[in-house]
Amino acid sequence: MSAPEAYEVFAVRYATKQDRKRSENFILADPHDGIMPIDYFVWVIRNPSRTIVVDTGFDHGEGEKRGRQVIRLPREGLAMLGIEAATVKDVVITHMHYDHAGTLEDFSAARFHLQEREMWYATGRHMSRPQPFAHAYVPDHVCALVRRVFDGRVVFHDGSSEIAPGVSLHLIGGHTMGMQCVRVRTARGWVVLASDAAHFYENMEKRSPFPIVHSVADMVDGFRTMSALAESAHHVVPGHDPLVMTRYPAPEKALAGIIVRLDVDPAH
Numbered sequence: 001m002s003a004p005e006a007y008e009v010f011a012v013r014y015a016t017k018q019d020r021k022r023s024e025n026f027i028l029a030d031p032h033d034g035i036m037p038i039d040y041f042v043w044v045i046r047n048p049s050r051t052i053v054v055d056t057g058f059d060h061g062e063g064e065k066r067g068r069q070v071i072r073l074p075r076e077g078l079a080m081l082g083i084e085a086a087t088v089k090d091v092v093i094t095h096m097h098y099d100h101a102g103t104l105e106d107f108s109a110a111r112f113h114l115q116e117r118e119m120w121y122a123t124g125r126h127m128s129r130p131q132p133f134a135h136a137y138v139p140d141h142v143c144a145l146v147r148r149v150f151d152g153r154v155v156f157h158d159g160s161s162e163i164a165p166g167v168s169l170h171l172i173g174g175h176t177m178g179m180q181c182v183r184v185r186t187a188r189g190w191v192v193l194a195s196d197a198a199h200f201y202e203n204m205e206k207r208s209p210f211p212i213v214h215s216v217a218d219m220v221d222g223f224r225t226m227s228a229l230a231e232s233a234h235h236v237v238p239g240h241d242p243l244v245m246t247r248y249p250a251p252e253k254a255l256a257g258i259i260v261r262l263d264v265d266p267a268h
Helices: 060-066 074-079 116-123 139-150 201-205 216-229 243-247
Strands: 008-017 038-047 050-054 090-092 111-115 154-157 161-164 167-171 180-186 189-195 236-238 259-261
Touching: 008 074, 008 180, 008 243, 038 074, 038 180, 038 243, 050 161, 090 161, 111 116, 111 139, 111 167, 116 139, 116 154, 139 154, 167 216, 180 216, 189 216, 201 216, 201 236, 243 259
Parallel strands: 050 090, 090 111, 111 154, 189 236
Antiparallel strands: 008 038, 008 259, 038 050, 161 167, 167 180, 180 189
């Protein structure tokens, strides 16, 4: 039996909020509250056989509404890797929050991989409550994805699914009802893209959940699940931590601070 295909994996930074406070990132009280910036990423999984994009970010208009600085549109970050968003065939939507399911129109040839219960959640009774559930969703994003269902361009998953040799999706829950992570075979072993199943390294290391949450129990259990899926603790990549940009190397000097490679060992 042949080994699973190996991939390059990249984190592409497209936005940031530099004045975010630590108290906004943890449920548990923090006696050392201060500034703790948050970065926004989309991810690329590729090898000679295929290119898969994970999440689609948000645009300038949404950034202005929410006080986030869009440094470049996700499609512009992908172009720095030689990827034209309009030609990508497979896009994973880890969940449907505003910062992960915007700019869908830039991926005009893609089919979108989504946990079915995320669609239930984003179109169900919880969305009648702005806090704590609906405020992180954009109705136009949700409707755009629903339209793609009718176009036959959404692939629904229920639990764990392999979407390509060496690439699998795993239902985590916690942050949202249908939150999923992505497991990828790389030259350094199995890497897990946590997306918002863990925003920061510290969420996992201190078992201190992020405060936007559908189920705290599922979120904490998800930390354990991702650790089991990954080759080691150093193979789980959180979804919003600026430390990702310092722990991993850029693919070339000109892309420092913009794109890093996750299929190579971190510096620490």
